[in-house]
Amino acid sequence: MPLGIRIFLAYFLFVGLAGYFVLSTVMDEIRPGVRQSTEETLVDTANLLAELLRDEVREGSLAQSRLPEVLRAYGQREPQARIWGVEKTEVNHRIYVTDANGIVLLDSSGEALGQDYSRWNDVHLTLQGKYGARSTREDPEDEDSSVMYVAAPIKADGKIIGVVSVAKPNRSLMPYIQRSQRRLGWLGAGLIGLGLLVGGLLSWWLSGSLRQLTRYAQAVSAGERAAVPRLRGGELAQLAEAVERMRVELEGKAYVERYVHTLTHELKSPLAAIRGAAELLQEDMPAAQRERFVGNIGNESARMQQLIERLLNLAVVEQRQGLEERVEVGLLELVEELVEAQRPRIQSAALRLEVDLQPGMRVSGERFLLRQALANLLDNALDFTPAGGRIRFDACRQGGFWLVRLFNQGDAIPDFALPRLCERFYSLPRPTSGRKSTGLGLNFVQEVATLHGGSLELHNIDEGVQVLLRLPAA
Template identity: 30%
Template sequence: MTVAEAGTPPRDEAPTGRIGLRLASWYAAVFVVTSLATVVLTYTLLASSLTERDREIVLSTLREYSQTYAEGGLRSLARAVETEQRSGQQERLFVRVVRGRAETLFLNMPPAWNNFDVSRLGGQGALWEQLLSDSGQAALEVAGARLADGTLLQVGKSTENRDAILARFRTVLAIVGLVIVALGLAGGAVLTRSALRPIRQLIGAVRDIIRTGRTDARVPVRAGRDAIDELSTLFNDMLDRITGLIGGMENALDSVAHDLRTPMTRLRARAERALQSNDTDDQREALVTCLEESERMLAMLETLMDISEAETGTMRLDRRAVALEALVGEVVSLYEEVAEEKGIAVVTEVEPGVAVEADQGRLRQALANLLDNALKYTPAGGRVTVDARREGSTVRLDVADTGIGIASNDLPRIWERLYRGDQSRAERGLGLGLSLVRAIVLAHGGTVDVITTPGRGSTFTIRLPGGFDREFITRL
């Protein structure tokens, strides 16, 4: 008894091999059967038309000679036969006139046909009779007609010629048949090989990927648009997605490992010191610090999870029509007091009726982050403008401030997770706000970019697909 080994069983070419064999056999079978059917049909048609032609000749000659006999008697018939046979223009035929049961009055037999024993022919005057040659290889087909004076006129033709033609034809057909079978088998093999090649490549690529664990390998995709090309493309798409997911998880893990270590160490050190101290106030202070740090870490973890989800496309978006007028108003009202306290004017300009299909909570989160940033980096007396309007088939949402702007060497990195510019380090925050905004907007199929002048201010622009008209909103 064999015991299967644990893990993946060894795999070989068997599955495609079996499919290949089956396809090849079916192809060959169908090809050979249809071709042979054509051959057989052709042969049958030829044979029957040859027979038909021979009988036609015999019958028409019989009618002609009956006429000649009726008009000029036996002598006239003999003359006619003589002339026609000698001229060689007509087909050579057997002609006999018999009186009573066996008295032969006239007989014409082409010289080459001597091996027929005509005495065995019946004298009953049946329309068709067949006489086999002595050797049994050919037959004499004889048609008979009773004449007015009671004699029997018989005209016949040997099947020799016909048989010879058909025999030659059979030889040709046999050769053709062999060629067809060979072509069918070879064609089937070639066809299945070429049809299955992409599948074999796909299998090879998948097997390589499984063996090496390298998800950056791709299946070659041909230019065609058949099912196998589509399968290859889909497979590559799946690999892209897997690579994206793994990359996203690795990045998130790296960020977490890197950025949680510092606060964790700090937290630990603070707690240790508090344990060694006997001062209750100091211990209380330490607990406050620990809570503060853990709160921060929790917030960071949650935001990182959000970003990862949005970036890997696993964020669940509850997409509905969101009226931007209401959304902007809501977010701005949250920051009314902060702006007032800092002495910053917040102005909103939303085109009425503009809406997008989006997850309301996520979009609010993104907008609040941008507004929070704008207020954070804008000095007293500044101005923050939020406006939303249709722009072609997209909706554009601007958050502009008159703040400190972004230094040009920071600009390319502001969307990175946990990146904080020099100016940003002085402020509260995790360094995740813009990454989250970007991830949310990208998950909605939109774009986000920034125009900034250091010292003058920045404008963040979100563009989201689709802007519904007013009727759409009122119908909701």
């Protein structure tokens, strides 16, 4: 399938889905929008009636006034109005008045005269000095049978002596809602059609530009001299320049240099463990201890071989959409394995290492990546902890995640460096040697955390630094 057609189909799918989503969302908002406008009108009406009825309610002459007759006549009126193409042939308001105890004094429908309405929210809240409103279904099974009630207080001498409520059935609003939805549907369909036409023209232009870039890239890969295509449009011109820069960097072996830096950084930890074990093996020690260090060397050698193989795939970690495997990994077992590998270094610096983890603390993810992430964090902690200092591993549960906490005693991270520590190639000098690392460790840990759906944070706390690694619980 030609690229232009694929671009157009993708655009068609995007515009169609986006248009449908926006259109359906707007249509769903029409109904509450109309009801909100109606409620605002009912508020004004209720407050107007409250002022008109104040004297009759205060004097107790409401039933003897002309208002009951007026309301009956009002209910029989036929407006014969045409509102935005909709015929209105009857009035729909219901009006009732209660005293200060919620007893109905007047009802335009004649249904509730003398009844206690103090339990209904419109009356109950208004008598408390609050905004009183409610929506009640006449038929509990029919959503469209709901009626909106809005009340206003009748006041005399600063006291509430009664409540007037104005009601309007939501069914009377449906013709206006349906008309608006129909008009919006036609307008939306027209806009989507116009958008697709523009998309077709755009895909035709874009595919032509991409064909020029493709021919240029093919010529470069074949070792031919080719001029950078002159393209209109800022992004496409930038893309052409980026391809040219990439060709220059590849020819200058920039990629190989970065890969070597990464490989060197990742091999540092196992090499240090092997070197430490080898130095200790030169001394006299019990056979069991010697066997343990020999086993460490074998394990770290196997780890290095696996690491080299996996590093070939690390270049695409940031592009991954998911993990290659997802298994249960015990935090305690993983940390103990890392600590044991670093035992010679820990002993030589007389560090106090505490592991407060339980066997039931298990995370879900790719074991190799999790091990490398924790190994990088431990390696950093060892680098920045002074001789005789303290390092502590623990974890706590946060919903569906384990928050792994690694504390190391030492100097606080400078404020200017704290937000940059996870940047690639950014590093601080080690306290003992003054040398910087390649600055890839924390960046790698952050990418692993993101790939697992977690996060990485670093904070200065009392007496040192704490790293928070959030990983999904198994």
